[in-house]
Amino acid sequence: MATTNTLISQADIHTRIQSLAAEIERDYPAGEGIHLVAVLKGGFMFMADLVRAMSERVTMDFMAVSSYGKGTTSSGQVRVLKD
Numbered sequence: 001m002a003t004t005n006t007l008i009s010q011a012d013i014h015t016r017i018q019s020l021a022a023e024i025e026r027d028y029p030a031g032e033g034i035h036l037v038a039v040l041k042g043g044f045m046f047m048a049d050l051v052r053a054m055s056e057r058v059t060m061d062f063m064a065v066s067s068y069g070k071g072t073t074s075s076g077q078v079r080v081l082k083d
Contacts, residue, residue, distance in 0.1 A: 021053035
């Protein structure tokens, strides 16, 4: 059975997400909406945690992109699949 080493603790990740949320909110004037866009699928979990740490003035969208096509290596060209 393989052993795993934790590089960054769950508590440290949570603290940093809280800090980022506060920093983003501070950068936008009160009363102004904040719209976040994440890349599916890799950014979904981070975006969910970040939005939960922010106020209700946040809206979000997602994009899907691909550089692999039907292959297993990147073509070097990014295609927007959903915007």
